[in-house]
Amino acid sequence: MKNFRIRFSLIFLIGGLLLQACTGTGTWGTVGQTPNPPDRLSTQELEALFRARTDSVRMRVHEADVQFMTGMISHHAQALVMSGFAPTNGSGRQVRTLAARIINAQKDEIAFMQQWLLDRRQPVPEVDETGQAVHAMHMPGMLSPEQLQNLENAKGLEFDRLFLTYMIQHHEGAVTMVYTLFATDGAALDDIAFKLASDIQVDQITEVARMRSMLEALPAPRRNR
Known part of the structure; x- marks a missing residue:
């Protein structure tokens, strides 16, 4: 076809x-004259x-689409760092399973967004080992260096609780980024960008609801006597 x-x-x-x-x-001549055609193709x-x-x-793109892809790469990268602590720091199987699912899904989306930018000859952001993009502006839901350090230092139930709390914050920030994209005139007219943003919105809203349920099911923290 x-x-x-x-x-x-x-x-x-x-x-x-x-x-x-x-x-x-056109420029080939006038009626009654022998036209001089251009070289044949x-x-x-x-x-x-x-x-x-x-x-x-x-491949024509809106600046807001590029900013969304660039920002979401850094946003996802920090989620990978957060989830990477779970295998050694977490205590609950559900939390470790959730973290593994986030890593698998967001790694694929990062690669997809990088290729989207490359295909349109746009710069691809560099991301350091802490999940922060070099020279990236602040984005909704991103953890501060102090929060990230607290998560890395936490163990067992404390880690599970912090991980769920911070990841809810992180996911809600990503949803805000999608809303901002869709509210921008002329943005997300690219079919690929629209579908990706829509998928991110649906997936992360669904995961937020799941994480809230998991957080409520955790044992209450012990109080110091």
């Missing part, structure tokens, strides 16, 4: 050139020209 559309468009492109020559319009060259023009139209 894709090849058919290309050939169909090429027919109109070639037909337009021939019609221009026959009617004497092969079918392969015409197809390459067609592909280049359609790709150019398809």
Whole structure:
């Protein structure tokens, strides 16, 4: 079907050139004069020209889309750092399973967003080992260095409670970023960007509800006597 559309468009492109020559319009000459046609293009060259023009139209992006992808890469990267503490610091199987699910999902989304930026010749942000993007502006839900350190130092039930509390904060920040994107005029008209943002919104809202239930089910913290 894709090849058919290309050939169909090429027919109109070639037909337009021939019609221009026959009617004497454009720069080829006037009626009664022998036109001087331009150098002939092969079918392969015409197809390459067609592909280049359609790709150019398809790859036009809104600045808000680029900012969203760039920011969400850093946002996801911090979630990977947070989740990476769970196998050694967490006490509950549910928390460790949730952390593993977050790592698998958000690693794939980071790679997807990086490729989206590369395909559109946009810079891809560098992310350090703490999940902070170099020169990145503050984004909703991001943990402060102190919060991240507290999470890394926590063990057992204390870790589970902090992890769920902080990850709820983190997820809600990501949802806010999606809302901001959708509220921006002209943004998210790119089908790929729209679908990714929509998926992130649905997934993270669902996970927030699950984490709230998990948090409520944890034993109450012990009080010092």
